[in-house]
Amino acid sequence: MIATGSGDGWVHCAQGHKHWGVFGAAGLLVRFRADGDPPGVDRILLQHRAAWSHHGGTWGIPGGARDRGESAPATALREAGEESTLDVGAVEIMDSYVDDHGGWTYTTVVVRAVEAPPVRVRGTESIELRWVRTDHLGGLELHPGFATTWPRVRRIGTL
Ligand SMILES: [Zn+2]
Incomplete structure (x- = not known):
């Protein structure tokens, strides 16, 4: 595993959690602002996580x-x-936010998309991918990591 450079594997951070990714992990927060969205509101691409996955059934x-x-x-x-049909070559990187747990980090990479076509699932890690208005997140059961990070990144990359 190490010889190939893969980071697949579990680690325990200094805060006592169990996390996936021996070299840390990263996620993509894709934002899109549609014409007609209320002031301060845009859409983000959320993944409904497969039931078998860590915190399965939540949205992240x-x-x-x-x-x-x-x-x-x-x-x-x-x-x-790997996980969706999103055109990752057509997004603009805005900034990143690092959540350092001690011995493990999760970096949220915030990007903007210029359009928001339907995004379909690739692979087995997702039930669905959906553009969700940022004022509608309260109706979803969020992945605990994303729920913690969202208030810290919600202003990054807004127009
Ligand atoms: Zn942790």
């Missing part, structure tokens, strides 16, 4: 384990491309 962002030496944006774009 596409992402996964970083490979050895892989940058967080590279991981986030690679994972989103």
Whole structure:
């Protein structure tokens, strides 16, 4: 596993959680603002996580384990491309936010899309991908990591 540079594997952080990704993990937060959305509101692409996955059934962002030496944006774009039909070549990187748990980090890479076509599932890690208005997140059961991170990243990359 290490020889190939794969980061697949579980680690325990200094806060006592169990996390996926021995070199940390990264996720892609894709934002899109539609004409007619209320002031301060845009849409983000959320992944309904497969039941078998860690925190299965919750809603989060596409992402996964970083490979050895892989940058967080590279991981986030690679994972989103593996897990969905999103055109990851057509998004603009705005900024990143690092959540450092001690011994493990999760980097949220915030990007903007210029359009929001329907995004379909690739692979087995998702039930559905959906554009969700940011004022409608309260109706979904969010992945605990994303629920913690969202208030810290919600202003990054807004127009
Ligand atoms: Zn942790």
